[in-house]
Amino acid sequence: MKNWPLYEIFIRSKQGLHHKHVGSLHATDSTMAMENARDVYTRRQEGVSIWVVESKHITASNPDDSEELFDPAADKVYRHPTFYDLPDELKHM
Amino acid sequence: MTKLKYILQLADTALILGHRLSEWTGHGPILEQDMALTNIALDLVGQARSLYQHAAEVEGKGRTEDDLAYLRTTTDFLNPLIVEIPNGNFGDTIARQFFFDVYNHTFYTELQKSKDATLSAIAEKSLKEVKYHLRYSSDWMRRLGDGTEESHQKIQTAVDSIWMYTGELTTMNEVEKEMLSEGIGVNLESIKPIWTEKVKAVLAEATLTMPESTWMQSGGKDGKHTEHLGFILAEMQHLQRTHPGATW
Known part of the structure; x- marks a missing residue:
């Protein structure tokens, strides 16, 4: 049983939501x-x-690569859609 | 009262098998299977509770579900023998569960038509749980039977040794005959061929041999039990008998 493969489990808690790793x-x-x-x-x-x-079918990012993968996004605030004036009636944006 | 006996027979069956499976808690081959068996145990104990509550109501003498489960003796218990035999190895437990689940699934399907509205409702609710039990035990039969040489041999041994307890499930006693005639109980004669067909199909897929022996043990449903039941009750009833009326 020690050789049984590992599986990752994803559960959707409600209709309409997405599956989440549990x-x-x-x-x-x-x-x-x-x-x-x-x-x-x-x-x-x-x-x-x-x-x-x-689990073997999931390719994960290497923590050592964090700098090159994620840091460049840090100073590019203009990628966030925060520069628009939204009407008050608009919810959930 | 025949109806009371009939309901108790169903309740005892669920409780004793539930208790047997609960003995696996903390001893399962791996965590996942430990939880699977415990879940099934909980389903069965839940079904037993509904049935005991109904029995207490039908009896109308002020006894509660706890009195019926914890303060009756071995000869009062009316479960078929198959649910009280020891767990054995994992394969033994799976084979016992599989034989029982095939029966239980067909039984509850039919019990939904009972003239007793409560029994019908309990059957409908339990059926959802039992469907999963059957799926679980059938999958394991195929997996062990069609697995390694060792697993095949072990599960075949389990099938052969438990076989003599399967006949009682679909053989009617006086109580069941009377309940059938009143439209409350299930016709086990009509279940028998369905049981045989389903068992045959899964055993074939599992590359297992169906035993041919027709000699069967019986007596449990009339209160005549194996020595094992006494030990189960001793453990299960110990707390309630030592501290009568104990609550959380």
Whole structure:
């Protein structure tokens, strides 16, 4: 069982919201991962939809690359849409 | 009162199997399966509570669900033997669960038509849970049967040794016959072929051999139990008997 692959679990808590990473678990295949996810992560009505994906299929950014990946965005405030005057009636922008 | 006995039989069945599965808590092969078995245990104990509450109401003598679960003795319990046999290894537990789930799923489907409105409602609610139990145990049957040589051999041994307890599930006793005639109970004779078909199909997919033996153990539904039930009750009822009326 130590060799069982790791799966990442994503749960959508409500219709209309997006799936959110909630954790990981071990399973032999995606069917079992789905059942395990249901049993481990949705016991308290946390979700209406589950995605499971084997961890090895996720390519993650390297923390060592943070400087070149993320720092350049720091001084480019003009990329935020904060320079428009919005009418008061407009919510959720 | 026959109806009371019938409801108690259903309640005892759910409670004892729920208790058996709860024994896996903290002992599951891995965390995920530990939780899966515990979830099923909780579903079953929940079903048992609804049934005991209904039984207490039908009896009308002021006894509560706790009295019925914790203050009756082995010969009062009316569950079929299959739910009280020990957990064994993980495969034994899965095989027992699978045989029971196939039965339970078909049973609750039929019980929805009961003339007793409460039983019908409990059946409808429980069916959602039982559908998942059946999916879980069927998947594991296929996985273990069609897995490694060792897992195949272990689950086949489990199937063979538990087989003699399966017949009682679909064999009617006097109480069940009377309840059927009153439109309250389920016709187990009609469930039997469905059970056999479904079990056969999953065992075939799992590359397992279906036992041919027709000799079956029985007696649990009439209060004649294996020695195991006494030990279960000793542990399960200990607190309530030592501190009567104890609450949280």
